[in-house]
Amino acid sequence: MTGFRHPLALALLAATLPVPTQADPIIQTRFTADPAPIVHDGVVYLYTSHDEDDADGFRMLDWHLYSSTDMANWTDRGTVASLRTFPWANQTNDAWAPQVIARNGKFYLYAPITVAGSPRNVIAVAVANSPAGPFRDALGKPLIAPGEGFFDPTVWIDGDGQAYLYWGNPDLWYVRLNPDMVSYSGPVTKVQPRLTDYQEGPWFYGRNGHYYMAFASTCCSEGIGYAMSERPTGPWTYKGPIMDHDSRATGNHPGIIDYKGGSYLFGFSYDLNFALTPIHHERRSVSVAKFSYNADGTIPNLHWWDRTSAPRIGTLDPYRRVEAETIAWTSRIKRDRDRPYAWTPGVTTAGDGNGAVYVTRTGDRSYIKVAGVDFGAGARAFRARIANGTPGATIELRLDRTDGPVIGTLPVGDAGAWREKTAAVSAARGVHDLYLIFRGGDTASLVDVDSWQFDAMPRGAKA
Template identity: 75%
Template sequence: MKGSLRWLQVGLPALSAFAATLPAIAQPGPPIIQTRFTADPAPLVHDGVVYLYTSHDEDDATGFEMRDWLLYSSTDMVNWTDRGTVASLKTFPWAVQTNDAWAPQVVARNGKFYLYAPVSVTGSPKNVIAVAVADKPEGPFVDVLGKPLIAAQDGFIDPTVWVDDDGQAYLYWGNPDLWYVRLDEDMTSYSGPITKVDRILDYQEGPWFYKHNDRYYMAFASTCCSEGIGYAMSDRPTGPWTYKGPIMDHDARATGNHPGIIDYKGGSYLFGFHYELNFAVTPIHHERRSVSVAKFSYNADGTIPNLHWWDVTGAPQLEALNPYKRVEAETIAWTSRIRRNRDRPYDWAPGVTTAGNPLDGVYVTRTLDRTYIRVAGVDFGAAGAKRFIASVANGARGSAIELRLDRVDGPVIGTLQVGETDPIGKWQERTTSIKDAIGTRDLYLVFKGPGDRTLFDLDHWRFAR
């Protein structure tokens, strides 16, 4: 992740000039999360669900401003549910608390989940690697060591872990050099020496170590700056590693990168990030990144094709969403920002986002007039839906949800009047009748109401026949 620090010295003028030529909404590969700036994707497949752990750039970040780690989940690769903050710098009270919650990875073993992350320590400019443990993918993650797993040294960032078929786990990390150690079965200690790997061509940082069809892979962010995504292969988990080329070429739109690769429901997926949501707000480069995903197929010899830049359409939806069971409002395929001045292409106001607390969990907020949520591939069935029910709180007078199909200006199938809710903070159900909701369609929840304040909070919804 940090190879792009050199960009701050050599590349900002060039990228700013490039960004100034971009259209107001440049989307080379739609970011799968729009409510936060996310980076360093670390996908985990567990019990039929993709859990996507990310680092988090603050909304006002200029350089790297990162204090916590987030989680999203999906079963269809298009609609992603915000699971909230799973860990933060407070998880490691011995670490620097003001910044440096960099690239994480979570792995499962023996019914536990282990989060590995680089942090900084007081009194040292160097990084360490920490580990925290949870009983569930969504945490809470707890620091069980009270100290670093891997002690401080320059470039000790971006941990990646794989548990091999024989039960031996390996932890790799590093920028600009790559290092590894064998983890013990408890996953919170290691045996043997810390070993430096022979230089892999074009390697910079952000390693992603995994196994596919009896071959070992080391994907990584390629030499900064700009960074692409490269990879190497080996017949053994400790190498030697043979460089195989780029998965994505170096590109001026990617001053940093960080791959995550999984197999899921018969397909293979590459996660990474770009800066397109940042450029939708400003032509100036900031460290405000957005995770994206592309589907690919391995070549017959096990190599990975060059995917070039992010595909404009993103990954295909794997299954339809069932609207007749509870759907968390924070399940989103796409959401909106509001243009404040149509004559100024970068003058955008924040749109829908999420919030959460231990009592209520995660919910949707900042529902300004004309903002919306798109939920992809909703299967209403042949008989169709008759009613829509939503759980809302903190409603303003005159607020409502227009339910539209296929487009933000598509046909209206119903309008839920939210209005004032009392008392403040109390979740209440509102219901409206529905017509012409038949078949599998994209659903738009378009928020309407007076003023420029949040109209209401939305926790979950469902349809009824």
């Protein structure tokens, strides 16, 4: 969730936003906001809110999940909860910023929504047995009763086992959660005095004896600021910006984790929206940047997403099943030649209603980039599980660039129901970025793809 939009800020956004690069934003198949990452069993799970494609103001109905082990390729895990998870909530809008935390083998999702028939915000909680859900309503009613600005929850379990839930715009509030994570003890407390430059979107955590409160800084435009404390309930000392106020962001929302020896800041921008149109809409996109804490525990100023990013920190094994919705970059953005600033949706993902996710809307010349694929000594074949194919369509496999070397071509044929098809490949050795380029006629989607995998060359053979 973000604050008021000043007309001057909107004009500046339209004038200054660049076309996004391959590192920014990290999800291109749909609009995402309010990133809430957690690390569990060696995997980064990134929960996000979701701006609908037709949103002008906030139009948000569900929460999505993505995962990664290399910070470059993100696998779409689908919708893990929605307003339908809470039948007593307003079902037409208001699925705002979530956060998830694990405790005692369960996963708790805290989300701000509105109660049916009321304009006031509450905080709800859902629970699941795995990070990917499905999440179910834990209480059948709000955890935090209606209040003004009661949204953007953030949760942390301290080293002594005490859990804290913070939230709020323009004031910051907290409670101490009970061990069951679905009730609390003590009063709902307002943090006073108000944190310098605080607006909304708090992200609370502890690290190396310090407590941190990152947040979206005062609107508008918003950056990301933070404060520190020696105790989980303050007092808080403002430490400055992690990202400056920037005309390219009338809203923001931080999420911060440590992973595989690095520290990462997640937030969002409007880059995808402004790559499609000069008109401001609440259609946001999540980005991530790697950083290092200063010796005293403070966080450096990372400035903006065009000056910082997160490098790939691993490789992908192509000789095991890879979900087709594992994507480093894809060509969602396609200009309509006949209508300036109009756009045609490119590659995206969909669910089958049973929790499975697949790639669809694969128009001619659209593509998927998968970063850091380690072919080792060489591959001999490519296999893909496909459906709804168009006669004459193909999936062209290239290395490192959209015009890079072709290592194989998979004929799609007229595949109807899901089936596996195979094509020979050659000259695929070592670590490369892999491009799956869809070729064919003028149709909205040439083929749906569920998964793919390469077959390795026999030991001793030459690729």
